[in-house]
Amino acid sequence: MASKKRELLLERRGSEKRLRVTVPAAAAAVGAGTALASPATRMLRKIVLVLLFLLRMSERATMVMSISQIGRMVQKLHRKLGSMQEQMDDISHEVKQLKLLYSNHHADQHSRLEPNTNVQLRFLNDLKTPVYTEKNITADNSEAIRVGIFEGDNMITDGPLSKVKVEIVVLRGDFSNDGRVSWTEEQFNNHIVQGRDGHGVLGGDRIVWLRKGETCLGKIRFKEGSSRTRSRMFIVGARVSKSENTGVRVQEAIMKPVTVLDRRNEANEKRHPPMLDDEVFRLEEICKDGTYHKRLQKAKIFTVRDFLKALNKNAKKLREEVLQMKKKTSSWDKMVGHAKECCLEEQHELKAYQNEEGKVTLFFNCVHQIVGATFGGDYVMYDNFDPVQKTLVNKLKDCVHARLEDIPSDYVMKNNYPEPVCTTSAAAAAGPLNPSDHEMLHTQVIEAAENLGHVEVNCVAEPLPPTEEQDPLDPTNSYGFFGFDYIGGDGSSFDLLEDFDILP
Incomplete structure (x- = not known):
């Protein structure tokens, strides 16, 4: 059977590209009747696949070429726009210069019309x-x-x-x-x-x-x-x-x-610094009648003073139980930071608590923040505590905080040192005077008498004789005054200690 030529026809219809391969019917029948294609047939298939691959690659190359052309056009347009922007900037700068020149000229006219005016x-x-x-x-x-x-x-x-x-x-x-x-x-x-x-x-x-x-x-x-x-x-x-x-x-x-x-926003006005008696919703992050405000009111925290007392007593309880904040957040930090802006410089009153052994006395300010303590009679500011003192004070502080509301403010801070308030009740609570208190009281009475005017003060201050129970050589014996007389300009006199309740 004579072999016929195989022809390859490529037709383009619309956008489709087809490869038509014509194979004689006899050859096709022979191929169909055999299990394996002839070498010529296999070669033909390979050629067809290669041609299809080359056609597909040519389409992609055309597409890539088109994208490249578009990219180059965009770049050219961008450069033109950039040059236009530079021109606009130059024009804007020139306009500003002209405006400034006009303003200076206008000012010069005023200065010529109004010489040295001030x-x-x-x-x-x-x-x-x-x-x-x-x-x-x-x-x-x-x-x-x-x-x-x-x-x-x-x-x-x-x-x-x-x-x-x-x-x-x-x-x-x-x-x-x-x-x-x-x-x-x-x-x-x-x-x-x-x-x-x-x-x-x-x-x-x-x-x-x-x-x-x-x-x-x-x-x-x-x-x-x-x-x-x-x-x-x-x-x-x-x-x-x-x-x-x-x-x-x-x-x-x-x-x-x-x-x-x-x-x-006035209802939620936040003051810097806040005042102690401000309502608690004046603090940052607390809105009036908001969630935090209602929770604080439920815990009987109504003012900034109440908030600071609760903070100094137990900050963790305030955050987790009262405000129900499970972890520290920026809201908590802002709230606490704002509250601590309160100015306490004019708040001199102090509360004192002495431990059972009488060796340590803690001093708290008006918001129940510890400011210092005495150890064996020596006063130490809180910032100067050593690790042992700080540990001891923290233990005592946790015990006394629940009772601070019932302790009177019977001390005042003067020159960074706590001094007792000179009242009858305070003197009675303080007990017998020691020699240093005797000397201090002597000075206070002299100053009080001299403040009354140009007067003469006769003071007779001696240690009181020891009682039967006291050892005459014991340095801890109490001291007192025999007399302290005020003599006025008109000859009148009276006992300062009795009439002014300086001593009980």
Whole structure:
């Protein structure tokens, strides 16, 4: 059977590529009747597979080439955009330079018209913070904010400038970031904040008149908060009204930048530092009527003082059982840190607890924080405890904390040393005086008598004779006074120790 030529036809129809192989029918029948294909047939199949592979690779190469072309086009476009951005930056810089040149020229004109003028408005007190919207602003002492006009350091109390009309405005909080002390009128006006309604952010009496060089602001309030500004702050400023023709440049006045809060946040106002008698929700992370607030109230912790007492008594119990915080969190750290900002410098009263052996006395401040202890009569501040003293004090502290509420504050801290309060009850509780107490009391009585005026003080101070139970040579014997007389200018006299209850 004569073999016929096999032909390979590649047809392209649409997007499909097909490889058609024509095999004679006889050859196909022979191939079908045999188990294995002939070598020629196998070779043909290999050639077809190679051609298909090459066609597929050519398609991918075309696709890759197309992507590369697109990438090059994007890069060219990016370079063009970059050059355009540089051109825009250059134009913007030139505009700023022209603006600055115009401002300097404008300022030069003012300086030529107003040679050596040093007239300026000034606020005479500071703004009370925090500031809330729809609430009248006042000075630190809750008085009205005052503004005056000065030439140098002297207030102008007469003449046209002493009674000009002044307008109160609000500036953006970044106006004084560079610490500037002088500026042009244009610079000041460019920083004035416009409200959402197109008007100023202040409401109330924004216009005032000076009288003899000064005046007080009336009821004036913020209508909007400062949260929408980039600096999150506002600056209260004052300028001479544009309707006034002063003939000289009067520099505007500004106050310190402040954050203006929404009035709805006033109920949860946080004070820094907090006061001991502030309600506990004034602390950071505690909202009024919130979860933590309710838990603290349930534990009878109502004020910052109560919170600090509970913290010093058992911080772990306060956190885990009262507040139900299973582990230390940032909320706990902020809460405790804020509470510890309380200023205790003016709180001098102390509570004292002596152990059963009488060798150690612990001293606690008004929030039940241990401040020091006496060991065998020697006072040591808490920060100076050695490891042995600290261990002993911690053991005693855990035992006494439950009873501190019932212990009176019968000591005061003076010059970093606890001294007993000089009252009859305290003296009676203190027991017999030792020689050092005798000397100290002698000095106190002398000072008390001399504070009464120009008087003569006769004191007879001797050790009392020992009782039958006391050893005359025992240094621990009690001491007392035979007499301590006050002689006034008119010859009158009385016993200081009895009449003033210095001794029981």
